Amino acid sequence: MVNQNFLRTFRVLVQTGNFTRTAEQLHMTQSGVSQHIKKLETQLGQLLLNRYGKRFELTSAGELLFDFAIKQLTAESELLTSLEMDKPHVGQCKIACSGPMAMQLYPELLNLQVCTPTLTFSLEAAPNETIIELIKNNQFDLGIVTQQVNDHALMQQWVGTDDLCLIVPKGEQVNWSSLMNLGFINHPSGHHYAYQLLEKNYPDEFVAMNQLPERSYVNQLAQILLPISQGLGFTVIPKSTLDVYPYLNKIRVVTLDKPVAEDVYLVSKKHKPLPARYQLVKTLIEQLWQ
Amino acid sequence: MVNQNFLRTFRVLVQTGNFTRTAEQLHMTQSGVSQHIKKLETQLGQLLLNRYGKRFELTSAGELLFDFAIKQLTAESELLTSLEMDKPHVGQCKIACSGPMAMQLYPELLNLQVCTPTLTFSLEAAPNETIIELIKNNQFDLGIVTQQVNDHALMQQWVGTDDLCLIVPKGEQVNWSSLMNLGFINHPSGHHYAYQLLEKNYPDEFVAMNQLPERSYVNQLAQILLPISQGLGFTVIPKSTLDVYPYLNKIRVVTLDKPVAEDVYLVSKKHKPLPARYQLVKTLIEQLWQ
DNA sequence: GGTAATGATAATTTTTTGTTATGGTAAATC
DNA sequence: GATTTACCATAACAAAAAATTATCATTACC
Structure with a gap:
């Protein structure tokens, strides 16, 4: 389990090539930087820097770790941006329904996607029982079924016949x-x-x-x-x-x-409110059955 | 900066669906698990769990974080395995040399690669001065030049004429x-x-x-x-x-x-020992000039 | 060769993290 | 439906980790 703080220090150190400057940039003391690197080296059981005098070159382990650090950095910033947005037109809607319904629904979803290309769909055709399971397993968020479901973990909304x-x-x-x-x-x-x-x-x-x-x-x-x-x-x-x-x-x-x-119902988890992006889909489905 | 320990706790919690069991699995107390999750939620400024009674479902933020955690886990284990191996037949060798030498060397490197497909090569043709720079910048590890270099950061080995x-x-x-x-x-x-x-x-x-x-x-x-x-x-x-x-x-x-x-020299960084995978290449080059 | 700058390290303080203890509440059992 | 059990949250405290200060030994650079 690589400590992310240490990793950040290491990343900046590699970029600046200088312990003192790294400390300034990260608002910490030079001593802290030294300790971070040392702890990383101890944890990984490998030298990260080939020190000569007060300069250093990266060892091959150091280069691997640096690449890793860069990747993690981007991954994390991606996470943070995606965490901020529960936007109505962004993300994937995972929907399960019967085969015939999929035939009808899929073209409509594609129409919707033409207007809002950042909204994508995953539509799975399955029997009612499978749909229920898929939703309970969190593999899909929204189901369209033609049965009353009697499951305290799910909620059901009648949309038409x-x-x-x-x-x-x-x-x-x-x-x-x-x-x-x-x-x-x-x-x-x-x-x-x-x-x-x-x-x-x-x-x-x-x-x-x-x-x-x-x-x-x-x-x-x-x-x-x-x-x-x-x-x-x-x-x-x-x-x-x-x-x-x-x-x-x-x-x-x-x-x-x-x-x-047949009655048509929307099914989703009771304690898992659908993200905003499902609103468009829900109104679309409600319209299809008036 | 997402704390990796908290993230691991969260991951196991999602997988077990149970705070107490998570604590057992991670050899910590149930209280610790609660606190880890709470700290994550505070740090990210978002609820990760929709709690109802003593059960929970993931919020959409929770799902994003869980996916992130899984990715991090695999990335880290990849890092750890690659850290362990400085094997003579695995990895990329980054070599810079003059154009005429590249013409001669490239087919030989390809021959080598046929025998050891996990060993790959990146060969750049450049003038002597550029080669020196490329190596000093860590863009390449090994250079072949026909000059004496006089740079305290580099080391040079005569291979032939x-x-x-x-x-x-x-x-x-x-x-x-x-x-x-x-x-x-x-x-x-x-x-x-x-x-x-x-x-x-x-x-x-x-x-x-x-x-x-x-x-x-x-x-x-x-x-x-x-x-x-x-x-x-x-x-x-x-x-x-x-x-x-x-x-x-x-x-x-x-x-x-x-x-x-003309004298032919191998050049590399003085304080950056070449990984094991360069050994084959070095002997190949030495043979080419007897 | 002298001086300022740099990095390592030990000792100390501060912060963070983890545990124990406890209480409230949901779920399971009878 | 009452009782018991299992489960999670929280506060208080203990332990561990991390950061800082202070100091020293070098080194890089005039």
Whole structure:
């Protein structure tokens, strides 16, 4: 553990090449300078200076230590400046949300970044449970989830709802047997969404997800609607993610008798107020779900 | 100036999340841990922990400081390991020498580096005076010069001699008037070399360099012999650099009545012993001049 | 060669740091 | 929900570290 005071003395000494002048510059006594250097040498177990008469040259250990001292100096001044600023447009925002939400949110964040280039984002797509963990571990600061979380370390803020959409091929009839014929196109949150929607709209027929024939699965979000557009099955996705798909004219978004919506919550640590830079992001997210 | 001890306590505290355990781990009292953190917070003028009950979360200042602490830790351990090794095959050798010598030395150094890739070289070509300055400024550690240096801060070691060669176009007669007819092809050390050679071999005729008509000048080493090969003049260069020229069959290296040689010296700081890694280089250089 | 300046060191004072003791409060246990 | 335990904060004190003063031996520089 190199004493920073001693190190500073050493740095100035190397720069001035003179003990007395170093002492003046640091508002201390010449004796103190001598002692600092001696203590450094003792601690490191190496001579830092090759003394000859009252002059000196640096030993190779001394040169290494001097480089080190310079680096530390800059590192520390960087720390001090960054400590001073909790500015709304500077720093990194670490956000975790579901895959579909990421699809929707990422372009918006990029827009924001165009305006404020010093504000950067790290957006991680993950399931609700993982998001909770990531936030509890301090790996991310802000999460967007569609569950009530029941954790005394976290706080949760409702931001809006996201309608679930039943998607079928264009021109397809929509009733229970036609859906069964079509079969289900699954994706990472597919069962979760479909369960909620089918349970409410087909209470008589729907029993469990394993009733449905699963036609295919893909975890590339941008590909989910491809099989639907080719007439190969149906699926359920949140309305907010519909925008990102290129197949809108080949599919049908069914108008439901009983709309089903997911609640969307912002999650963060209760005892860790978000830095100022998250304000912009929070208002952006709130706007996205009205 | 962040106290490194406090910083270490803070680091361990963040890792354990527990004051008492931190104290145990660092062989100190819980009270000490509390005080370290408090002093850090006071010094930095910012809260590092958001305390709630007996738990805490890091504030953003705390996170910045923690990252800083981790970096410092690695930087310091790197320093300590590098302090321990003054190994003969590790590190950078900073050498300054004349241009012609660099031409000769650089390929040899590269050969050396192939065998010992952890040994790297920085080779600077410069005039003798500059070399001296570079070494005195600690910008380079080892110099190769062809002068006696008279500086109490430096030490000098004779390594050998380098014959000076009189170079004329192939088939050319060599006597004073033919040289005067040919004229002199100058280069950065041209006058220096020519003076010594002509003074000794033509003591009756030679008075000063400005007697000689100067036909051209070039500071591209590889080009100096080009005009000679075309019959346009004569020049004087050290023998050791002859190898690097492609025009050897179009020129004549004159056998002198009175050979003239330059002494070659290694120069380094008197009070700054060269690290072990220079040993290989020194023996290499000594071999080059026998 | 003499003088002023410089750096090392010992002794002392001052400051900092660490510990003990104690109390308050949150968390865990029953 | 009461009781106990674990945990952290703080004040007072002890120990350690660091800085200064004073002094001496050299050295650098006129």
